[in-house]
């Protein structure tokens with residue numbers, strides 16, 4: 001039971017403003033960025049270990065994901081002609097600025113890797129692009145956690161230490177799901193292993209975040225966020241188990257497992273997004289923790 | 303040199319650290335809510351001077367407050383708090399007006415007397431302004447007066463500043479997506495004028511001036527009120543070492559900040575940014591490491607199987 005918290009507010013109105021981002025655009029962007037970034041690492045691994053079909057499939061999937069994610073970002077701005085202002089400055093204090101530059105480097109690399117793999121031309125360029133995308137991919141997959149937590153949104157900022165690991169794990173789950181879905185079964189052993197690791201890591205990160213968040217953790221368990229995150233757990237666990245047990249011999253099982261992992265990862269991102277919005281809209285989650293902090297610092301001072 | 307790029311804490315030389323070589327003294331607002339009469343002259347003056355569009359008509363039922371809060375088209379907002387306060391001391395010999403159907407015995411004054419708290423809220427022009435820190439385009443900037451201003455022509459409507467502000471001040475205008483908030487009348491300051499809202503305030507509840515002076519004046523006022531028996535009087539946002547490094551607009555309140563819709567202990571989120579980047583780096587490495595293990599493990603197991611065969 002979460003203890004009842006006393007708090008006062010101005011006619012129950014929120015203290016901070018909730019993000020005005022559309023869930024489809026921004027939570028979708030978190031998911032697609034993760035799929036692309038972790039996918040590029042998987043593609044490079046597959047290429048190095050002689051799994052050519054998985055490698056090509058993942059390169060194409062990463063290019064598609066990063067293109068869609070950029071489209072989601074531009075769509076959220078509303079006026080596409082304003083997008084270039086993103087690259088006016090490079091500001092380390094702005095995760096969105098850092099991310100824009102990261103994408104500006106990663107996107108073309110992922111594109112070149114996919115195009116050379118499909119066309120079979122310019123293998124040297126392809127190898128360099130594959131390596132660059134694999135190097136930047138993990139950053140693309142995890143910086144979005146900083147993007148979310150560098151806000152006053154209680155459910156995101158309060159989890160700023162754990163969110164990057166959750167996002168990295170969720171990205172891994174998505175990419176391994178895609179590899180199960182698209183790659184031939186005899187090449188999918190690493191993807192099955194990665195899915196299992198991701199499920200474990202996601203569980204650990206979620207529990208750690210909930211412990212640290214205290215009463216704010218209820219925003220991850222209630223309402224829309226709660227439903228999405230429960231679905232996410234079920235889907236990723238199902239996906240990983242199906243992949244692990246049957247993925248090596250049954251093509252349909254691999255497809256089911258892969259789809260479940262992808263859906264699970266998407267649910268994690270949309271659920272996290274919804275928890276943030278819920279925590280911003282209810283003044284309780286801003287006031288109660290801050291009041292507790294203020295009281296304890298008063299006590300320390302006196 | 304070391305405190306030039308501080309992300310939180312005290313920041314004595316704000317404008318110079320933001321790149322203004324010869325800045326004038328930092329200016330700000332001291333809003334003394336104990337004398338506010340809720341006339342909303344500030345709201346109106348701000349709208350008029352800055353030609354801000356209307357936000358539509360609504361009746362909220364929240365006391366006399368139909369403005370509701372700060373936003374893209376409301377840069378000053380007067381809060382009206384209607385309270386039953388039992389501890390208001392009953393002055394001797396004064397005729398008591400039955401404002402509400404008194405359930406209480408007016409002679410002991412304990413059952414709750416109606417009181418109104420009014421307070422004109424505004425952007426705090428934080429020393430460490432999260433809105434400015436997170437803006438990816440540089441459209442939010444620090445002026446030579448130490449205030450925080452958005453440049454409309456550069457803002458691209460990304461909306462990042464909105465959830466970053468710990469006070470819920472800045473907002474995107476739905477009609478065009480860009481972000482707007484109080485500029486502390488940057489145009490008037492440049493011309494040596496005081497901001498329109500302060501100019502219009504008939505009770506001097508909104509006081510404008512160099513921040514150091516205002517802080518001294520505020521300290522005197524709070525002592526005066528305590529001496530007069532108003533024990534609830536307190537300053538809010540004036541401490542230079544608080545979570546946002548002190549506010550360029552601070553307040554004298556007669557109740558807890560959250561009663562006015564203000565956060566009790568706001569912290570600039572960028573204070574934790576180094577930690578966030580550190581964990582994101584570690585998470586990126588663990589992603590790469592996890593996938594490396596996933597490729598190594600089947601290979602090793604495969605080797606073994608071959609070996610034992």
Ligand code: SF4
Nearest residue numbers: 425426427428433467
């Ligand atoms: S109150 Fe909000 S909008 Fe105003 S300067 Fe501070 S962070 Fe920016």
Ligand code: SF4
Nearest residue numbers: 437457458460461463
């Ligand atoms: S909405 Fe405009 S002012 Fe706000 S962070 Fe984005 S670009 Fe900067």
Ligand code: SF4
Nearest residue numbers: 348484486487497499
């Ligand atoms: S300083 Fe100017 S812009 Fe800011 S609230 Fe007052 S009148 Fe409006």
